Amino acid sequence: MPAAGCQEPIRGVHGVVAATVRQERGRQVKAFVMKEIGRVGFMEKPDPQPGPGDAVVQTTRALICTSDSHTVQGGIGPRENLTLGHEAVGIVHAVGDEVKDFRPGDRVLVGAITPDWGDLASQNGYPSQSGAPLGGFKFANSKDGVFADYFHVNEADANLAKIPDAISDEMAVYCADMLSTGFMGAEKGNIPIGGTVAVLAQGPVGLMATAGARLRGAGLVIGVESVPDRQKLARMYGAGEIVDFTSEDVVERILDLTRGEGVDTAIEALGADVTFQTAVKITKPGGTVSVIGYFGEGEFVRIPRVEWGVGMADKTIATGLCPGGRLRMERLLRVLEAQLVDPSHMTTHEFRFDDMERAFEVSDKKLDDVVKVMITF
Amino acid sequence: MPAAGCQEPIRGVHGVVAATVRQERGRQVKAFVMKEIGRVGFMEKPDPQPGPGDAVVQTTRALICTSDSHTVQGGIGPRENLTLGHEAVGIVHAVGDEVKDFRPGDRVLVGAITPDWGDLASQNGYPSQSGAPLGGFKFANSKDGVFADYFHVNEADANLAKIPDAISDEMAVYCADMLSTGFMGAEKGNIPIGGTVAVLAQGPVGLMATAGARLRGAGLVIGVESVPDRQKLARMYGAGEIVDFTSEDVVERILDLTRGEGVDTAIEALGADVTFQTAVKITKPGGTVSVIGYFGEGEFVRIPRVEWGVGMADKTIATGLCPGGRLRMERLLRVLEAQLVDPSHMTTHEFRFDDMERAFEVSDKKLDDVVKVMITF
Amino acid sequence: MPAAGCQEPIRGVHGVVAATVRQERGRQVKAFVMKEIGRVGFMEKPDPQPGPGDAVVQTTRALICTSDSHTVQGGIGPRENLTLGHEAVGIVHAVGDEVKDFRPGDRVLVGAITPDWGDLASQNGYPSQSGAPLGGFKFANSKDGVFADYFHVNEADANLAKIPDAISDEMAVYCADMLSTGFMGAEKGNIPIGGTVAVLAQGPVGLMATAGARLRGAGLVIGVESVPDRQKLARMYGAGEIVDFTSEDVVERILDLTRGEGVDTAIEALGADVTFQTAVKITKPGGTVSVIGYFGEGEFVRIPRVEWGVGMADKTIATGLCPGGRLRMERLLRVLEAQLVDPSHMTTHEFRFDDMERAFEVSDKKLDDVVKVMITF
Amino acid sequence: MPAAGCQEPIRGVHGVVAATVRQERGRQVKAFVMKEIGRVGFMEKPDPQPGPGDAVVQTTRALICTSDSHTVQGGIGPRENLTLGHEAVGIVHAVGDEVKDFRPGDRVLVGAITPDWGDLASQNGYPSQSGAPLGGFKFANSKDGVFADYFHVNEADANLAKIPDAISDEMAVYCADMLSTGFMGAEKGNIPIGGTVAVLAQGPVGLMATAGARLRGAGLVIGVESVPDRQKLARMYGAGEIVDFTSEDVVERILDLTRGEGVDTAIEALGADVTFQTAVKITKPGGTVSVIGYFGEGEFVRIPRVEWGVGMADKTIATGLCPGGRLRMERLLRVLEAQLVDPSHMTTHEFRFDDMERAFEVSDKKLDDVVKVMITF
Incomplete structure (x- = not known):
């Protein structure tokens, strides 16, 4: 999305973060975080674990968004060691017991917005507003984002979409938000x-x-x-x-x-x-x-x-706020499959995740006629 | 409608006025006009004549609207001797040769907005915007209004509606705008x-x-x-x-x-x-x-x-701007017929047309807990 | 709803039934079932248990629907010992660990249709079609219905609605389907x-x-x-x-x-x-x-x-098929609160649950100018 | 359109035909007509004259439609010497006094459907149904069609559209219906x-x-x-x-x-x-x-x-029935201007108007892998 949302911490943020990062199994993931307003950098974080209906995805490609800069500048209020990023594709690493349609190894796209589909706002036709105004916007807002080796996705059956073979990660990742x-x-x-x-x-x-x-x-x-x-x-x-x-x-x-x-x-x-x-x-x-x-x-x-x-x-x-969810993502992937739009022309820069600090600077300061910066994991 | 529209004279106003009042058959109508910004009063005007598809209606009941005051205060720019009023019912007095569905003697309701139905904005689903922004709003704006013994209606077949016997003039007139x-x-x-x-x-x-x-x-x-x-x-x-x-x-x-x-x-x-x-x-x-x-x-x-x-x-x-036209008016009359709404509770004051100056003052200055002032002709 | 749906067993029916009734904790509930096509009667069934997001409701009032007769006649294919009924209100008896907004003791309304809200059809705006065509219709179709002392509700936070104090059970139950x-x-x-x-x-x-x-x-x-x-x-x-x-x-x-x-x-x-x-x-x-x-x-x-x-x-x-879900039910309850509609005029007959066989006969055979039969538990 | 409409003569047909052909100025136009059910051929007809808001167009290109065959076979009931055809472009030949936006010499497109824009169905958003069910379909139905040197168009300001210079007649004519x-x-x-x-x-x-x-x-x-x-x-x-x-x-x-x-x-x-x-x-x-x-x-x-x-x-x-009117035609012409669609691939055959009998046979009998037959005047 162009940029993030609320001035106030969103309802339930602590619960969600807890669920995704509390466990301490030893393995750590590398994450690119907003340490505090105005300051970014890498840190190690506990390996996220899926709840019963959730998934953990191993990131393969991500895009930096202007709203990541807004967030760092304090646009959604203070955050501490919050993993940034909301545009990503990857490989399913783990799924909860209740997930029916996805398995480890599936190559998947995740919408930037991952709604709670049973919420009243969703029932009203506005899933991006589920839980709170702009509440479907969870990544790098009410929970850790996607700039990490692994990231957590709620309601996996409803919020993931398989990427057809004909579509590269570099193309698919543009569906998440752009x-x-x-x-x-x-x-x-x-x-x-x-x-x-x-x-x-x-x-x-x-x-x-x-x-x-x-x-x-x-x-x-x-x-x-x-x-x-x-x-x-x-x-x-x-x-x-x-x-x-x-x-x-x-x-x-x-x-x-x-x-x-x-x-x-x-x-x-x-x-x-x-x-x-x-x-x-x-x-x-x-x-x-x-x-x-x-x-x-x-x-x-x-x-x-x-x-x-x-x-x-x-x-x-x-x-409105960037529609998310599996159906939306499947439809957008179909647009790519039919070759109606080629978003790859927007990729002006590519970096390895290890070079994330430089990558972020290019995007943040709009250096070198940047349009969109792609990160490879 | 709550009040009038554009700062600028609307395209075609002079032509329209010319068409409706130019003829000089001798008979004069009494009209309550805005003489200039800030000044109202009665004057005699030439008897309006219908074009081929038009009608002239003899007024029986009218309502004063807040927007009449706005107009007099200069809300739509300067006007000279413009007949005020846009909410009225009456008896068809004369029709043009091409009018098919109305005859002199018919008791009719006229919407405050009388669109040009063939216009591009009408074809686009927005007849109130026909001819110009807010261009369907003709009465007391781009042509003389309804505070007169007789007034002119364009496209009579499309802009008049017969009033069912069961509905009084005092009720029907509320459909025009309110x-x-x-x-x-x-x-x-x-x-x-x-x-x-x-x-x-x-x-x-x-x-x-x-x-x-x-x-x-x-x-x-x-x-x-x-x-x-x-x-x-x-x-x-x-x-x-x-x-x-x-x-x-x-x-x-x-x-x-x-x-x-x-x-x-x-x-x-x-x-x-x-x-x-x-x-x-x-x-x-x-x-x-x-x-x-x-x-x-x-x-x-x-x-x-x-x-x-x-x-x-x-x-x-x-x-939006007050939908007009025969279909709309017929549907609103049906709401009255079914007794779903009784607008007469809003009539706090009634005056004869001869007392129009006092009536206007009551409405304009919001005297005496006025809600709506009805005029009888 | 007027009547039931599909000729074929619906995807997932066995899983759902298993989850809700298989456990054998000893307590039995009394249920009024379709024993086979053309034959109804009481039977004892295992006490339903809620999954993590589900609820079990103790029935207080239910209505018999024409579609219950259709079902018994074989309208949705053969069923064996399927509890009938889809229109009910009751008291929350138990909730799963993940249920946030409902607690035992809450007086609740349950829509006849209880969608899977994350499903693709729901994301598409048609929750009644979730899982399969007409798949939101679960009660007395793909799982046991509500003609029992207790019944199971999936996604409780999304499919239950609290009944305001001012509204009686006898009124509220009409919202479920009618x-x-x-x-x-x-x-x-x-x-x-x-x-x-x-x-x-x-x-x-x-x-x-x-x-x-x-x-x-x-x-x-x-x-x-x-x-x-x-x-x-x-x-x-x-x-x-x-x-x-x-x-x-x-x-x-x-x-x-x-x-x-x-x-x-x-x-x-x-x-x-x-x-x-x-x-x-x-x-x-x-x-x-x-x-x-x-x-x-x-x-x-x-x-x-x-x-x-x-x-x-x-x-x-x-x-379409009877919209379900908490938001819909809350809005319908608000219609009752505002006294815009009084559905109780349709209740021509009332029976105790113990007299369900006679009650069903009255509804099924349209005896005695029946319109709607209410059951009290 | 795929084909024509009503079994019954449409309200007002005689009046319209009268208005368009009554005058006897001597000049005759050549027309390709349905003489009676099952029989077509050329005949001379009086030169059409525009009413006050109408236009007469000199045909330059036309297309034969399957519905012309349906009409000849009796699909809309018996007709006598009715000029066929409803897809055409041409040059404005004459306009009535009240036409504001078109002048003789203008190169124009005419929709197959030419609604009465003030009609109740038009006010309801369905101009194709104006006057009667499918009543906007006038050409070769309730009045003479376009297979003639000249043809009449009602409400010219609302039903004609100027063809931009960049678009050929051969392209523009496809907008009328296809x-x-x-x-x-x-x-x-x-x-x-x-x-x-x-x-x-x-x-x-x-x-x-x-x-x-x-x-x-x-x-x-x-x-x-x-x-x-x-x-x-x-x-x-x-x-x-x-x-x-x-x-x-x-x-x-x-x-x-x-x-x-x-x-x-x-x-x-x-x-x-x-x-x-x-x-x-x-x-x-x-x-x-x-x-x-x-x-x-x-x-x-x-x-x-x-x-x-x-x-x-x-x-x-x-x-629905083929949307007509100036706004629609202008929008379709814009699709051609932007080169989003090239309808000319469908033109499998071209004939001079003089060879209309052969042209009609090719279309009627679907000879020679015909898709669409274009006529040049």
Whole structure:
């Protein structure tokens, strides 16, 4: 996901952590952790053990996300020695007694969000909100994340997905968050076939929103981006027009591209007040602003009153958190199998897990035109 | 509707006005107009004539709306000698050659919004936005309104509805805007049967949102209101709990009433920044904020960032403008026929059209615990 | 639900039964079972035990359903000594170690459908289909039902709901199936406020569909029924018109009542080919046929081709199976709390559990104008 | 569209025909007509004239549809000297006084369906049903069609769309019916990104349903077809698997391809009872059968009861009629502009209008592996 969630520790965090790391069987795993706000590094941790319905996965590939940086900066509050990372694939190492569909040795994908499926929010159709607001987001939030040799997965039958032979780990790992979040932006945007879409910011999630808009049959996808490499990727993923906010007025230009009407759907993929305002302004009456950015700053996010139609223009503002779960992951893997999207173009850097500190620095400081950093275990 | 729309004159206003009033057959109608910003009064106007698909209706009952006051205060920009009013019923006086389903003498209801049905926004499912943002709102905005002996209706076959014998004019006139807007708040709020709903502000539109929430099967409707008479009406229309913002913390109280979860749906029926913020805060993850208030002030309407789930809590903010058209009006009349809602409890004052200046003052200055003022022609 | 489901034993049935009844701790429960096709009676069974996430409930009230008769007649295939019944309330007797929100002594409602919430069908939004088609329907199908002193509930935190003090057992028990299935008919029927609805057959589920149509704000609900007592109940639950198929042509009459247009929504609540055909015929183009009847006979259910608009009239045929789960049950209980519907009018007969054989006979043979038979434990 | 509609003459047909052909200015147009059931040929007809809101278009390209054959065979009842054809592009020749957005000389696309936009069915969201069931289908049904030098279009501003310079007439003409109907099959099928879809029959409309499934992001599209050329086209338009019903069991094979679950969406694109049954059988619980075929025969279309889940498997059967109107056409043209679909592969034959009799024979008798026949004027 673009970034993490709550300011407060999430309900049940201690119980979960306890369940996964308490046992002391001697074997230790190497983990890349947030030691405290602002400080990261390696440490040894006890080997995680699965509960009756859970699994432990041996990590093979992981991706670093902007939200890992947010977390380290204190975005979800203080954490001590919390293993980072939420985008990973691996090999099932162990499963609990009640797990039916997975066995050690299975090559699996794990969604960044691993919901409690029986929870009331899940029953209501919003599993990402299970347990608490954004409560499905457990990795590197309410329990240890995936930047470790092994990591724990709750409700394995519901939260793991087998990776088909035809799909490499390097491709599959993008489903965990990037495809799921980006595509959600398109899905919640209610795009009609042939509709017009603007995607504001072409970072990895915005790029996958661009691809997602194409997957829903958008007739025109406008990518808003100033970085040339990202503009190029945006075109590759389906943007028919690029608007560079450093050299032109975004609202004016997008209205021009749409006969003055505005777009059917504006996808906000940055998480900034000003971009959100632009999104509202460029959306036609009856259209949808679909938010996938993480809004990390300020007391308010501001809706421009007049362009919002003084609350009467039938504009909808939708939000959501990266859908997880086995069904979602299986569907995303099918998109890869059908070769509809190739996320590997976003991998600008690759590091061994041993070089994680350098890898994190590249991602964190956005060095060297980084888009996405892949870690090999 | 709660209030009017655009800051700018709407496309085509002059043409429309010309078409409806230019003819000079001698007969004059008496109209209650906004002479200029801040000034109202009677004047004589030429008798309106129907175009080929239009009708002219002789007014029998009308209601004054808060948005008439907004308009006079300049809310939609300057207007000169514009007839006010958008809520009326009457008798068909004349129809154009192409009108098929209505004849002079028919007792009819006219929606406050009279869309252009072939327009692209209408084809997109948003007729209230036809022609321009909020463009379906023509009366007392882009053409003369209904506070006159006679008024003009575009696309008569599509925008008129016959009033069944069993329903009085005094009841039917509430469908034009109050029921349509209020119920829309409930409909767009996506209320599940047995769901929890809060309606913020129990003015006439809020009261009809309360009734609308009941009509959709809400299990608990919480009315937020401080005025005793309105609290009483709220209970009558289905509020099971009343929260008085002058004596208790609205957010805290509503979270208490919902086990800390928040409501499935919050309906904002005031149009104020602070109420909107409350609506976002009291809505559960996965829930909907449904806006029916007119936001008349300030550059921005502000979303509280953290309670919005930093853009990730699956909270949806929906808006809309009073649905119009014959089908809608027929359905609302059926609600009255089935005696599901009795809007007449809201009529606190009645005046003859000749006393319109006093009537307007009562509504405008909210004198004498006014809820809704009815005018008889 | 109107009746049961699959012709084949459902996946996992043996495992589940084993888990719930195999243990032999000595205590026996009294159960009313289907001994084999066509034969019912009491028997002693081992006391059920909860798994880690499960509960055992001591039954206080139960209702007999038409589908219990279907099951006994072989509707879901042969069963041996299967405890019957799926509509019950009771007191929590025991819970497994992982149950968080329920404790022995809690007065609870259990949905007739108790889904596996992590299953792929549940993740897809269709928990009633979890595990297999209609797989959420476990009681008296893939495991023992509720006509026993004690019964077992899977995933207790997700499938139980506490009953508020203000609601009696006699009221709450109707939520398990009758309200949930009947209201689903209205919900899936996509009824607009003020819309027109016909409910075909006013048995208990049809009556609750009638009530459900009112809960969604239907403007006209037409009940099709010939039995006077049921006609009377239909009016009580909101039918504004009654059509008696024994004395008038249903299609003709309903078209008359709707200006020749047909209804927005037809709810089929019988499960018969001919009624289904009528439902298609009386539904307007763009309308919905919502099926809640159990279709127990014949190789085919037949759509009348021409009235279906030769496959082009934008008519939708929706189906579903009684939604279960804690959230649903809580919402239905809230409907009772708000006194929006009083299901107790349907209780025509009451028996002690000891008189279950006579009670079953009354329900099975539809003696004595029975609508619904309540059992007290 | 696959084929035409009603057995009965449609309301208003005589009025419309009168309006369009009554004037006798001397000029005659050449038209290819259905003289009576079973007989076609050329004839001269009076030059059509536009009403105030209408247009007359000079035809440049047209396509022959299977439904033209159905009509000639009597599928919509007897017609005398009715001009055939409903898929065309051309040049605006004349417009009525009230037409605002089109002028003579404009190159335009006309949807096969030209709704009355103010009608109650249109207000209800189903413009294809305006005026009567399937009433939006006017060409070659309730008024003269497009196989003529000039043809009449009602509500020009709402039913015409300008063709962008980049798109040839040969491409644009496919939007009128083929893309609109085929894509509707995908849209109404409620396909999730990465979902599984089967399209039963790969005629022109089925091929565009295949393309439409891809446009909505299906992960696996299974085309059911036996003709090698059509199988090849199906793969070109996005089918990842082909099932040949002449050599394998369709139900068994599709269940195999989907782990025994069935597809999320089955699109019936033939209009045959047996294919419809297959569609129900291969759809998973919670899935959708989306019907775009024209069902021309038999009293009933039959649902297989058990595989339908005895009416309880949450399977939805959706239907519809080719969406028309300017907005739809503009969106489809945008799909062509973005080069997402190239319909020209379906043009197997081209003829001059003078050779229409031979052209019709090729299409009618399915000679020479015809897929689609284009006519040049």
